[in-house]
Each structure stands twice: as C-alpha cells, then as structure tokens.
Amino acid sequence: MSEKTPKDTKKPTVSAFRNAAELEAKERRAAEQAERERQAAEEEAAYQAREEYAKGLNEEKVDLIRLKQGVITDSDKVFPEQEPEKKYTVWQKISNWFYHSKWWLGIAAFCVVVFGFLLYDSLTRVDPDQRILILSNHAELYAHTDRVHNLLATACTDLNGDDKVIASSIYVPVSKETMESGGSYAASYNSQLLIQFQTATCMLVIADDAANAYLEPETAFVDLETVFPEYDCVDGYRIRLDQTKFAELLELETPLNEGCYLAIRAVQNNMSGTEEMQAAYDQAMPILEAFLEILTEGAVTDG
Numbered sequence: 243m244s245e246k247t248p249k250d251t252k253k254p255t256v257s258a259f260r261n262a263a264e265l266e267a268k269e270r271r272a273a274e275q276a277e278r279e280r281q282a283a284e285e286e287a288a289y290q291a292r293e294e295y296a297k298g299l300n301e302e303k304v305d306l307i308r309l310k311q312g313v314i315t316d317s318d319k320v321f322p323e324q325e326p327e328k329k330y331t332v333w334q335k336i337s338n339w340f341y342h343s344k345w346w347l348g349i350a351a352f353c354v355v356v357f358g359f360l361l362y363d364s365l366t367r368v369d370p371d372q373r374i375l376i377l378s379n380h381a382e383l384y385a386h387t388d389r390v391h392n393l394l395a396t397a398c399t400d401l402n403g404d405d406k407v408i409a410s411s412i413y414v415p416v417s418k419e420t421m422e423s424g425g426s427y428a429a430s431y432n433s434q435l436l437i438q439f440q441t442a443t444c445m446l447v448i449a450d451d452a453a454n455a456y457l458e459p460e461t462a463f464v465d466l467e468t469v470f471p472e473y474d475c476v477d478g479y480r481i482r483l484d485q486t487k488f489a490e491l492l493e494l495e496t497p498l499n500e501g502c503y504l505a506i507r508a509v510q511n512n513m514s515g516t517e518e519m520q521a522a523y524d525q526a527m528p529i530l531e532a533f534l535e536i537l538t539e540g541a542v543t544d545g
Contacts, residue, residue, distance in 0.1 A: 375444035445526035451501030
C-alpha cells in the first residue's frame with residue numbers, strides 16, 4: 243500500500259498540467275477562429291461597400307447618358323435632391339451662437355471674474371507700513387496678533403504715504419513639534435521660514451529659544467548691544483521681551499515662551515538683494531528704536 247501512494251499522488255498533478263495545457267490550446271484555437279471570422283466579416287463589408295459604390299457610379303453614368311439623349315428630363319442620381327436652406331429667427335441664431343460658443347464664453351467669464359477680483363483687491367487692499375515676523379509657537383500670542391499690530395503701529399510712521407499707519411505680521415510657529423512632525427504642515431512651515439529669510443518682507447522678528455535651532459541667530463540678526471547699550475533688556479542680538487512690558491501691554495494671560503525676544507535681521511545678500519534689504523533695514527531700525535522705548539516706557543539704565 244505504501245508503494246502505491248506516490249503514484250496515486252502524482253497522477254492528479256500530471257493530469258492537472260495536461261488539462262491546463264489542453265484548455266489553453268482550446269482557448270487559443272477559439273481566439274484564432276474568432277479573429278479569422280472578424281477579418282472575413284471586415285473583408286465582406288469592404289467588398290459590399292465597393293460593390294455599392296460601383297453600382298451607384300454605374301447608375302449615375304447611365305442616367306447621365308439618358309439625360310443627354312433626352313430619354314429622361316431629371317435624375318436623382320445625377321442631381322440629388324437638396325433640402326431647402328433652413329431659415330432661423332434672430333433669437334434662434336443668438337441661441338445657436340451661445341450653444342456653440344459656450345466653452346469660449348465660460349473661459350472668458352472666468353477670466354473676467356479673476357481680473358475683477360484682482361482689480362478689486364488692488365484698489366481696496368491697504369499695504370502695511372511695517373510687518374513683523376512672529377516665530378514663537380505661542381497659542382495666545384497667535385490669537386492676539388491684532389494686539390501686536392496695534393502696539394507696533396504706535397511705533398510706526400506713514401511710510402507708504404497712504405495717510406494711514408498700519409502694522410501687520412506673518413506668523414510661523416517654529417518649534418521642534420511643528421518643524422519635525424512630518425506631513426504637509428511641517429513642510430509648509432519649513433518652506434515659509436526659508437522664504438521669509440530669503441526676502442526683505444519682515445525685518446523685525448519675534449522668536450524664542452525653541453526657534454533658534456532653525457535660525458542661526460548670531461549671523462541672521464544684528465548685535466543690538468552696540469546699538470542700544472543703555473538698555474538692560476538688550477542681550478546681544480536679543481531684546482528680551484520677558485524683561486519688558488510686552489506681555490503686559492498685550493494683556494497676555496499665559497507666560498511668554500522661554501527666551502522670547504525681539505530682533506532685527508542683518509542685511510544679507512539673498513533673493514531680495516542687498517539694496518532692497520538695506521532699504522528695508524533703514525526703515526525698520528527707527529521703528530525698532532521707538533518700539534523699544536514703548537516696551538520699556540523710556541526707562542534706561544545709567545549704562
């Protein structure tokens with residue numbers, strides 16, 4: 243009994259391969275037969291079309307000869323009956339034109355809407371006299387950026403000549419959690435940070451110790467101790483905001499992040515160019531000086 247077992251188990255395997263091969267061959271023969279029938283049908287259809295065309299030409303020639311001989315006076319083969327030209331009303335013509343031009347009209351309407359929005363935005367937009375870049379990941383500070391704007395505006399002058407003094411901010415929450423968490427938000431924050439330090443849009447910056455890991459502050463910012471040596475709150479490139487009335491003036495209920503400071507960017511050769519950076523720096527430095535006086539209420543040490 244044990245000697246028959248291998249033979250019994252081998253037979254189904256061989257049979258399975260043979261059945262599969264036979265089935266594949268059968269399917270291949272059926273496919274070939276179907277292809278031959280399709281080609282034969284196409285050839286037959288082409289032959290019938292040629293025959294009909296030749297028959298029509300022959301009938302047209304016969305009628306043409308009979309017309310010349312005067313046997314017949316008219317022929318549908320030589321002079322096929324033409325439908326009279328349809329006349330449309332004015333409204334039908336207008337409707338037909340709109341129907342056939344709907345794609346172009348849609349594109350034109352879209353362009354008009356976009357142009358109108360851009361025109362409206364350019365006419366109604368109010369450009370700020372100064373922008374400040376906020377890099378501290380502080381929820382309450384972000385929630386009250388309008389207070390930051392109002393406070394900064396008190397140190398600004400009408401730089402763009404529109405008879406208004408307006409300040410604004412750009413907020414990028416820079417911290418290990420936001421910059422290294424992965425995903426689209428982290429990529430967006432990293433891109434925004436890179437763009438801001440490649441342009442001269444914001445020369446004044448609020449940051450903290452958590453943001454410094456991504457900033458290279460010693461080279462990015464100006465050493466303010468040489469500019470404002472009389473202020474105790476000035477430490478190197480930093481104006482330490484926890485040593486000023488910044489949180490009190492903003493009425494913040496939660497403490498500022500550790501090491502939160504105010505700084506001004508140094509003039510560097512980036513995408514904006516040194517000339518544009520220098521012009522932005524020359525505008526921002528007097529504002530920083532006035533802002534510092536507001537934050538300290540003009541109190542200075544004897545140095």
